[in-house]
Amino acid sequence: MQKTEPAHSEEAALEAEQLPTTKGFMATLKSVNKYRCAAGFGAFSIVLYAFLYFYNTDLTHIAQATHDGEKTWFFVPIVIALVFSIIHGSFTSHFWDALGVKAKS
Amino acid sequence: MDAINFIDLNFFTVVILFVVGFIGGMVSGFIGSGGAFVLTPAMMSLGASGIVAVASNMAHKFPKALVGSIKRHKYGQVDIKLGIIMGVFAEAGVFYGKEVMTGIRALHGNAGTDLYVSFVFIVVLAIVGTFVLRDGMRMKREGKHDDEHVTPRFAQWIQSIRIPGTMMRFSSIENREVSILFIAPIGFATGMLAASIAVGGFIGVPAMMYIIGVPAIRATATELVVAFIMGLGGTMFYAWEGFVDIRLAMIILAGSLFGVQLGAIGTTYVKEYTVKYVMGMIMIIVLVSRLIKLPVYLSELEVISALNPALIDILDKLSFATLAFALIFGMVAISAALIKGMMEHRRETAAEHAIREYEKDLAVTSAES
Numbered sequence: 397m398q399k400t401e402p403a404h405s406e407e408a409a410l411e412a413e414q415l416p417t418t419k420g421f422m423a424t425l426k427s428v429n430k431y432r433c434a435a436g437f438g439a440f441s442i443v444l445y446a447f448l449y450f451y452n453t454d455l456t457h458i459a460q461a462t463h464d465g466e467k468t469w470f471f472v473p474i475v476i477a478l479v480f481s482i483i484h485g486s487f488t489s490h491f492w493d494a495l496g497v498k499a500k501s
Numbered sequence: 502m503d504a505i506n507f508i509d510l511n512f513f514t515v516v517i518l519f520v521v522g523f524i525g526g527m528v529s530g531f532i533g534s535g536g537a538f539v540l541t542p543a544m545m546s547l548g549a550s551g552i553v554a555v556a557s558n559m560a561h562k563f564p565k566a567l568v569g570s571i572k573r574h575k576y577g578q579v580d581i582k583l584g585i586i587m588g589v590f591a592e593a594g595v596f597y598g599k600e601v602m603t604g605i606r607a608l609h610g611n612a613g614t615d616l617y618v619s620f621v622f623i624v625v626l627a628i629v630g631t632f633v634l635r636d637g638m639r640m641k642r643e644g645k646h647d648d649e650h651v652t653p654r655f656a657q658w659i660q661s662i663r664i665p666g667t668m669m670r671f672s673s674i675e676n677r678e679v680s681i682l683f684i685a686p687i688g689f690a691t692g693m694l695a696a697s698i699a700v701g702g703f704i705g706v707p708a709m710m711y712i713i714g715v716p717a718i719r720a721t722a723t724e725l726v727v728a729f730i731m732g733l734g735g736t737m738f739y740a741w742e743g744f745v746d747i748r749l750a751m752i753i754l755a756g757s758l759f760g761v762q763l764g765a766i767g768t769t770y771v772k773e774y775t776v777k778y779v780m781g782m783i784m785i786i787v788l789v790s791r792l793i794k795l796p797v798y799l800s801e802l803e804v805i806s807a808l809n810p811a812l813i814d815i816l817d818k819l820s821f822a823t824l825a826f827a828l829i830f831g832m833v834a835i836s837a838a839l840i841k842g843m844m845e846h847r848r849e850t851a852a853e854h855a856i857r858e859y860e861k862d863l864a865v866t867s868a869e870s
Contacts, residue, residue: 445755448751449510452748455748456505456748459507459743459744459746459747460504460507460743461743462740462743463742463743463744470741470743471740472747473745473747474560474736474740476747476751477560477736477747477750477751477754481565481754481758484755485564485567488568488759488762489572491759492759492762492766497763497843499769500769500770500842
């Protein structure tokens, strides 16, 4: 016990010295990740909306065909809505986070 | 087979839908409902037929509600069990509400359904809006805060009624029990109202607060789960008929997901009475907008003498402007509450940090001496 105590206090001192640096590094990493996440999901979201724009005529044709009795692709709008909500939802969440608008903890 | 009227997308249409979506999203993220009452008329003004506007609105609503409820679940505000149970009964209400609408349309045409919708709006908003606003004012006057949530007397009575075999425990009412027989009609009415005026939360949220005893912030969060279940069911129904214009729905979603996140963040900074204030004010402004439109429907159904076309045009525009004002009011009120709350929070955090630093310095100085 007597031998281990100084070692413990040395470790604690070392930890105390290193802690601010590690904390600072983690904070920097977190803030970089925050912007990267926002940019990544933002880019993904833009790609989805570009697809929506390029295939917008096909989507109205699918809806008209479904209305006319061809029900094979009736679920397409539901799948699109779910995919867009996950990707665009993640982007908007990270977007406000990156701007510093966060919920009160 | 008849052709569905899909509108052409241009820059102007996209910008309008995005902005309206953003504001509508912000209001619904904050008060758990709203937005839809101005989105449907906005889509119709851009050229979409009524049924496509309603169907597309629903298709944007359920993913928005999903994102909003996940976000608020992270803040610990959602009662998933209550939301799912209410959602199931609400789904039944949606289908019954649609039957009522179809029946009225068959008997009295579009003017009949318009009058029915406006009448429901006026009655519900007058009762609920006044009640919520008065309660918010009372809470502010008495200086009550979130952590001092007091279960309303009527809710206490409801919670005290024991009906064997129907009691369920809910986290949002401090793990107390309520009979499912009281939750079923609330869910059903929420769904029926959603099918009639597209804003079921105007009944669901106040009913959760005053009948079940759920705190306002948790009620608005739980309503998002109900809206998701109702929206998903409704979208499947309309998608099966091919009425969903997913392009319109996704453009609105693009704006509303920015808004719903901001609205949800806003709830973590405000007092419970602020949510009630904003909700009550929006309800009263929407009520005024429906009142303005009432003479138009009554004259179309020949209940009163025919109105001058110029007067009808003025009343139409005035009613729509009032709806837009309701949303803009909501956006300004929420933004102001959010900014004020964030600034206060930062000041408090900075003060706490300064005290901690001072205490640390003091400890070092005393150790050295």
